[in-house]
Amino acid sequence: MSQPLTAAERNAATRRGLGATGAAVILYLLPLPLLGKAFYELILRGRFTGFVVSLALFALFMLGAELARRGIARTWDFNSRKVALAGGLPLKSAGAGVIGLATFLTAFLAADQSLPASIAIAFGSLLGFFLTYGLDPRGAKGVAADAGVSPEEVQAALTEARGRIGAIEEAGKRIAGGTAYELRQKIRDVVAAAGKVLQLIEDDPRDLRRARKFLNVYLDSAKTVTENYASTSAKAHSPEMEAKFRAVLDDLKTTCEEQYAKLLENDTLDLDAQIEVLKVRLTKEGLS
Amino acid sequence: MSTGFLRFLGVLLILGSIGFATVKGTFTGGFRYLTPGFGQVSHVPAADRR
Numbered sequence: 001m002s003q004p005l006t007a008a009e010r011n012a013a014t015r016r017g018l019g020a021t022g023a024a025v026i027l028y029l030l031p032l033p034l035l036g037k038a039f040y041e042l043i044l045r046g047r048f049t050g051f052v053v054s055l056a057l058f059a060l061f062m063l064g065a066e067l068a069r070r071g072i073a074r075t076w077d078f079n080s081r082k083v084a085l086a087g088g089l090p091l092k093s094a095g096a097g098v099i100g101l102a103t104f105l106t107a108f109l110a111a112d113q114s115l116p117a118s119i120a121i122a123f124g125s126l127l128g129f130f131l132t133y134g135l136d137p138r139g140a141k142g143v144a145a146d147a148g149v150s151p152e153e154v155q156a157a158l159t160e161a162r163g164r165i166g167a168i169e170e171a172g173k174r175i176a177g178g179t180a181y182e183l184r185q186k187i188r189d190v191v192a193a194a195g196k197v198l199q200l201i202e203d204d205p206r207d208l209r210r211a212r213k214f215l216n217v218y219l220d221s222a223k224t225v226t227e228n229y230a231s232t233s234a235k236a237h238s239p240e241m242e243a244k245f246r247a248v249l250d251d252l253k254t255t256c257e258e259q260y261a262k263l264l265e266n267d268t269l270d271l272d273a274q275i276e277v278l279k280v281r282l283t284k285e286g287l288s
Numbered sequence: 289m290s291t292g293f294l295r296f297l298g299v300l301l302i303l304g305s306i307g308f309a310t311v312k313g314t315f316t317g318g319f320r321y322l323t324p325g326f327g328q329v330s331h332v333p334a335a336d337r338r
Binding site: 050106125128 | 294295299300301302303304306307308311312313314319
């Protein structure tokens with residue numbers, strides 16, 4: 001699962017996290033009787049070993065439930081993205097394995113079942129797990145073989161761009177002064193416009209080649225400008241600097257919207273020239 | 289079979305298997321191999337046991 005970088009992604013990740021907890025809730029609830037057994041063993045029977053074994057079985061179930069919860073969230077993240085790469089440890093399968101083992105040990109040691117019966121019960125839990133939650137996603141999706149770019153390339157470019165947008169949002173929060181609210185609103189507009197461009201690239205990864213300059217040069221300049229202004233405004237307020245920053249934000253938004261329109265029209269030559277002009281202007285005005 | 293039905297079946301299997309293991313494990317009391325005489329059938333008639 002790629003790290004949530006922008007505010008919108010963080011919100012979506014939180015919603016997915018809550019949803020995954022809801023989906024995995026029975027895996028957390030079903031082992032609870034083992035906690036009761038642990039205290040029964042310790043307080044009523046005075047058997048420390050029984051107490052420790054009950055707690056260990058409970059902990060094993062919790063580990064499995066946690067792995068499953070993370071795996072479910074990762075699957076939802078993979079399914080919600082148009083371009084995604086599934087990598088790393090298959091968390092759902094690992095969770096299923098741990099829960100299967102915990103079920104076997106509990107059935108065999110605590111519920112006094114025979115070895116074949118315990119194995120059958122453990123297989124029942126594994127089958128139930130995979131029927132309910134499915135398998136881990138594997139491979140890549142969203143990039144056609146003739147797109148001219150690899151899924152790894154698209155994923156890396158989008159992650160980097162989201163990181164820059166996230167940094168712009170964070171810098172916006174640090175802006176101080178009486179007009180901070182208005183400037184933050186302008187930054188939100190820029191972020192929303194840039195987000196639309198990223199969405200377009202995600203929808204059609206062939207656009208990545210045409211938008212490389214926008215993602216690398218332009219977003220990086222926008223991030224530097226916002227960060228520089230945020231740190232300057234925190235130290236001293238300058239109306240002149242603020243006016244320049246305001247104008248630059250308007251330009252940034254317009255360029256984002258133009259990039260979006262140009263990508264739709266598959267025409268990037270003019271825009272690359274405009275980005276160069278904007279970069280020179282930022283440097284000249286001392287904002288970059 | 290629809291996905292919804294398979295998922296429902298999965299939830300039933302989880303409830304049945306994990307639920308059985310943990311609930312029966314809790315109410316059986318003791319642990320196999322940890323409690324002396326655990327799971328053995330007594331040869332003393334029930335009426336004679338104290």
